Amino acid sequence: MTGKPSRVFDRGMEWDGLVAFAGRSLPHAMLGIVSGRRRMGKTYLLRALVEQYDGFYFGATAGTEAESLRQFSAALAERTGSPAPFSFANWDDAISYLFGLAASAADAPFLVVIDEFPYLAKVAPELPSLIQRETDRFQTEESRMRLLLCGSAMSVMGGLLAGTAPLRGRAQLELVVRPFGYRAAADFWGVSADPALAARLHAVVGGTPAYRRQFLADDVPAGLSDFDAWICRTVLSPYSPLFREARYLLAEEADIRDTALYHSVLAAVAHGNTTRGGIANYIGRKSVDISHPLNVLEDSHLLAREADVFRAGKSQYRITEPLINFYEAVMRPAWARLESGQAADVWSQSAERFAAQVAGPHFETVCREYVLGPGRSLLGTSMGEVGGGVVTDSVARRQIQIDVAVVEPGSEQGRPSAALLGEAKWGTVMGLSHLERLGRARELLAGRGMDTTRCRLACFSAAGFSDALRAEAERGGVLLVGLDDLYGRGVPARG
Known part of the structure; x- marks a missing residue:
C-alpha cells in the first residue's frame, strides 16, 4: 500500500480503495468511477494519488468540443514530454493514443485521471463508447492502464454504469466521496473539544471540507458563545461565499431545469413534510406529478428516501446536505431581508425554527450514524x-x-x-x-x-x-x- 500523504485529512478508506485499484499488477486495462458532490475534496485526493504514481491528470472545464479536445491534447503532450502540442483530429484518435501509452508502459501501472468527466461527455457524447472499446480491447491485449473517470454531477456519473450505458460492467472501482462523518468534521474544524458547538456547526455546514478553508478562509467559531456571531458573518452574510452556496448546489446538477420546483420540494421536506403525499400537498401538486423531481434529487444525492423499518412500503424523505436544509428552513423565507444586511435580526428571530427544522432532525440523523x-x-x-x-x-x-x-x-x-x-x-x-x-x-x-x-x-x-x-x-x-x-x-x- 502507498501511504496516504499527511496533507490529506481523513479519507483513509477512500485512499486505500484508490491505491488498491491503481496498484493492481494485472496486465490488462482497468476502469474506475469516482463521484461525489462538489466541495468534497475529490480533486485534492486524486491529485495526491497521481503524484504518488507519477500519473496523468486532466481536469476538464466547460467548453466546446474543439476547445476541450485541444486542452486535452496539450496536457497529454506535456505529460509525454512532446516539444509541441498534439493535434488530434477527434476524440477517437485521442483516446486511442492514450490507451496506447499504457500498452507500451513497463510493469508499473499507468494511472490516468480525467476529472470533471461530465463536461467532456456533454460535448462529446461518444466518449463513453470510445473508452468502452479500448477497455474491451485491452482485456485481451497487454495494458497497464488504470483509468479513473471523476465527476461532480451525480446523476451523470451514476448513469455511466447504469442500464444499457456503454461502460456498464466495465468498471472495477465505483467510489463515492462523501462528506466527512460528524466526528471527523468536528476534528477538521477543530471543535471536537466542544460537542455543543460541533453539533450546531455540523447541522449548518455538514462535513463538506471546502467550506472551512476555501470558502471561509479558516474562519471558525471561537467557541459556543461565538456561534451566533459566526452565523451572521458567514452563512447569513450576503458578502460570504456560503450565502448563495445552497442555490449553486442545486443549479449545478445537469438534470435540474426548473429550479423553482426543486426548491419547493426541498422546502417542503425542510418544513417537516417528509412523505410523498405531504410534499405534494405542500407544493400544490399531485403525488404522481412529483415523481420526477424526487428521483432527480435522489440521483443527485441531495435527497434520501429512508424506509420505515416497521411498516413495509412506507418511507420518508430527508435532505442530505445540511446547508441546503438550513437555507430552505431559515434563509429562503427571509431572503430579501438577508440581502439587505439584516442577518442579526433574522437570526435572532429564527431560534425556534432552527431548533425544530434544522438542529432537531439533524440530531436524529447523527444519532443513527x-x-x-x-x-x-x-x-x-x-x-x-x-x-x-x-x-x-x-x-x-x-x-x-x-x-x-x-x-x-x-x-x-x-x-x-x-x-x-x-x-x-x-x-x-x-x-x-x-x-x-x-x-x-x-x-x-x-x-x-x-x-x-x-x-x-x-x-x-x-x-x-x-x-x-x-x-x-x-x-x-x-x-x-x-x-x-x-x-x-x-x-x-x-x-
Whole structure:
C-alpha cells in the first residue's frame, strides 16, 4: 500500500480503495468511477494519488468540443514530454493514443485521471463508447492502464454504469466521496473539544471540507458563545461565499431545469413534510406529478428516501446536505431581508425554527450514524438495519415515532427482531415519559410477532436527562446518550 500523504485529512478508506485499484499488477486495462458532490475534496485526493504514481491528470472545464479536445491534447503532450502540442483530429484518435501509452508502459501501472468527466461527455457524447472499446480491447491485449473517470454531477456519473450505458460492467472501482462523518468534521474544524458547538456547526455546514478553508478562509467559531456571531458573518452574510452556496448546489446538477420546483420540494421536506403525499400537498401538486423531481434529487444525492423499518412500503424523505436544509428552513423565507444586511435580526428571530427544522432532525440523523458506527458496541450485536419508523398504538389512537431503531429482518427459521428502540431530542430534557413511550412501542412490536427479548431502550438528548431517568439508567432500564457520548468524550449511561 502507498501511504496516504499527511496533507490529506481523513479519507483513509477512500485512499486505500484508490491505491488498491491503481496498484493492481494485472496486465490488462482497468476502469474506475469516482463521484461525489462538489466541495468534497475529490480533486485534492486524486491529485495526491497521481503524484504518488507519477500519473496523468486532466481536469476538464466547460467548453466546446474543439476547445476541450485541444486542452486535452496539450496536457497529454506535456505529460509525454512532446516539444509541441498534439493535434488530434477527434476524440477517437485521442483516446486511442492514450490507451496506447499504457500498452507500451513497463510493469508499473499507468494511472490516468480525467476529472470533471461530465463536461467532456456533454460535448462529446461518444466518449463513453470510445473508452468502452479500448477497455474491451485491452482485456485481451497487454495494458497497464488504470483509468479513473471523476465527476461532480451525480446523476451523470451514476448513469455511466447504469442500464444499457456503454461502460456498464466495465468498471472495477465505483467510489463515492462523501462528506466527512460528524466526528471527523468536528476534528477538521477543530471543535471536537466542544460537542455543543460541533453539533450546531455540523447541522449548518455538514462535513463538506471546502467550506472551512476555501470558502471561509479558516474562519471558525471561537467557541459556543461565538456561534451566533459566526452565523451572521458567514452563512447569513450576503458578502460570504456560503450565502448563495445552497442555490449553486442545486443549479449545478445537469438534470435540474426548473429550479423553482426543486426548491419547493426541498422546502417542503425542510418544513417537516417528509412523505410523498405531504410534499405534494405542500407544493400544490399531485403525488404522481412529483415523481420526477424526487428521483432527480435522489440521483443527485441531495435527497434520501429512508424506509420505515416497521411498516413495509412506507418511507420518508430527508435532505442530505445540511446547508441546503438550513437555507430552505431559515434563509429562503427571509431572503430579501438577508440581502439587505439584516442577518442579526433574522437570526435572532429564527431560534425556534432552527431548533425544530434544522438542529432537531439533524440530531436524529447523527444519532443513527452513531449507532451505525462508534455506538455499535453498546448493542451486543453487529447485525441489523439502522433506521427509524412509526409504531401505531391503536388502543391509545396514537403513533409512536422511533427515531433510532436497530432491527433484524426475519428469515425462514426465525422472526424479525429489534435490538434497539430509541428517541432523540435536541432541545428537550428527557424524562420517564419518553422511556414509557419507548416501552409501550416495544410491547406493541412484541404483540405483532417481533422478537424483542433482547431489545434495549435508548434516550438520546442534546439537552440532558432528568434525575429520575438517570436513576432508571442506573437500575438498568435505559441507555442514555448525550452530546459528550456522541463525540467520544464520555461513556453512555447504560444498564
